[in-house]
Amino acid sequence: MKLAARAFALVALALAVQAPGAVAAPRGLELGLADSAFNGADAALRDEWMTRAREARADLVLLGVAWSSIAPKVPPAGFDPADPADPAYDWETLDGAVRAAAARGLEPVLDVNFAPRWAEGPNRPGTAVAPPGTWLPQPAELGSFSRALAARYTGVFADPADPGAGPLPGVRYFQVWAEQNLSVHLNPLWEGGRLVGPQHYRAMLNAAYAAVHAANPGARVIVGGLAPYGDAVAGGSRVPPVWFWRALLCLRGPELRPLACPEPARFDVAAHNPINVWAPSRGAVSPLDVSTPDIGRLTSIVRRAVATGRALPAGPKKIFAMEEWWDSSPPDSGGLPLRRHARFLAESLYELWRQGVSAVVWWYLRDQAPGAAGYGATQQSGLFFRDGVAKPAYRAFGFPFVARRGRGEVLLWGKAPAAGRLVLERRTRHGWAPLVHMAAGPRRVFLVRIDAPEGAFRARARQGRLASLPARVAAGMGGPS
C-alpha cells in the first residue's frame, strides 16, 4: 500500500512536470581552463594536459603571454617590435601552446602581461616596490607588441623560421594585462594620494586595442580581469575593483556621474576575476569589491559607460570571468572537502551565468605541487589531483548541474555534455526516476523550472550514460552534494 502510494505520488509528480517552464534556448556559457602546464616548456606535458582539458569539455584555454619572455632582453639594432616575424622575438613556446590548443578544438585566449625592462617607464623604483614588468608599461611599446602578436595569429601567418609547419592557428581573444588593480601587476597605482593606475592602464588598453584590430579586425580585446578585493585606502597596494572600473571608464561616485574623457576606453569584452572567499552565492562584504554574485556592480558601470560614450565601441559588452577557483581538501587541509569543492564549482558557474557572464575560466586543471612552505602558496584547485586522478570537480565541470528551490518551484540548471536529449531525474528508494525529459540546444545550457513537492530530494541530469553529480533540492540552494 505504501509502495502504491509512493508510486502514485511519483506519477503525479511526473505529470506535474510534463510541461515545465523551460526557457527556450538559454544563453550559452563557454567554459575555460588555465594551467601552468599549458605554457610550460615541456611539450609532452603540455599536450597531455591540453588533451585532458578537451576531455573535460573545456571550450577555452587561457594562455599567459609573458611579453618579457618573448621580447628580447635588449632590443637589437633594426628590431621591429610590430613585426611578427622579427627574429629577435622568441615565439616558440607560445606557438606550441596555440597549435596544441587549436589541434584539440580548444579556443586560446591570449593574456598579455609583464613588460620587458626596456618597455617600462622612467624613474623605476626597486623590484621590491614594483615587481619586474609592472612599472608604467609603455603604451606605444605595448601597441607594437600587440600588433605583432595579433598578426602572428590571424590564421594565415606562416612563420618564416618554420615554413614547413604551415600557417599558425587564428586567435580571436586577446586580454590586455590581468589584475591591474594590484601592485603586483601594475605600478604606480597611486601618486600623491591620487588614483593614477586606471588612467595609465586606459592608455595601455587603447594602444593594444588599436593594434590588435589593425592586425585582425575580427579579434576581440578583453580588458584585463581585475582582482576581486581591494583596500579602501588611498595609497594601498590593492585598489578595489569598483574604484578601478569607475576611474577607467571616467565615471564618478556611486551615481556614476560622467567625467570629461578625451580618450575613452576601447574594448570588446569586460573581464573580472571573481574569486570567492565564501560559498559562490555569498557576495563580497564591501560594496567596492566584486565577488561571484556581485557581477552586477561591474555590469552597471560598464553599461553606464557605454551609454555615456565612456566605453567604446558602442554596443553591449560581453562579460567574462577569467579566474574562479577554490582549493580542495585533500590535498590542502585548508581547502574545501571534495564534494563541496565540486558543488561550489557548479554553483559558481550558475551564479555567473545568471548574471549574464558568457565565459568562465577555472584555475587550474591540475593541482600544483606544494611549495617550500606547504600548500599555502600554490593552487590545489584542480579538477585533477597532482597524480592525475580526477576529483569530483572534474565531473561537475564537464556536466555542471544545479538545483535551487524558489517560491513554489524548483529551478534546475546545467550544461549538458552535448546538444540533444537529456533527462532530469529524481532519486527514489528504488533508484533514479525520470522527472523531466528535454533537449539541450546547440549551446548545451538548459534551464527548467518545475513544480515540485515540499521536502528535500535529490536530482541529477543524465544524457545517455553520462550523469551529473546529484544535487540536493532543499529550501535554499542545491547543487552536487
Next chain:
Amino acid sequence: MRRGMRKTTTLALLLVLAMPLPAGAAVRVVAPPGNSEADQYYQTLPGATGPRAPDSAKETRDAVRDGVLSEATERALRERGPEGLAVATVVAKTAPGAAGDRDGSQAAAPASGVRVPDDQGLGALFPLVLVFTAAGAIAFAAARWRGFVTR
C-alpha cells in the same frame, strides 16, 4: 514612550553603522579556503581593533563550515539593502563562535562603512560625530519623555 526610545536608539545605531570610517580604521581580513595567494585574495572588513594578519585556513573554516547565518537568511537580509546588510554583518560577527569573535575582536562595521574616494570619510571628526549623534539621540528621547516633542 519606551517604544519611542527604542526607535530613537535604533535610528542612532543605524546612523552610527552607516558612518564612513576614518582613514586609519583597523581592518580585519577573510581569505578564500585553502587560499593559495592570501596576500592578494582576501577581503578587508572595516573593524574597530587593529589590523590583523590573514589566517586563511582558520578564517575559511570558520566562515564556510561554521557559517553563523544560513545562506538563505543572509541573502534575505542582503536583499533588504544596506540596513539588512548591516544587520547580517553585525550578527555574523558578534554571534557566539563567529569568526570575528574568537580572538575577542569586535563587530565589523557594515559595508556602507567602507570609504570611497568620492565619499571621503570623516577622519578625526568621526569620534565627534559619534558623540554628537549619541547625545542628540539621548536629548531627543529625553525631550519626548518630558512631552516637549509630540507626534
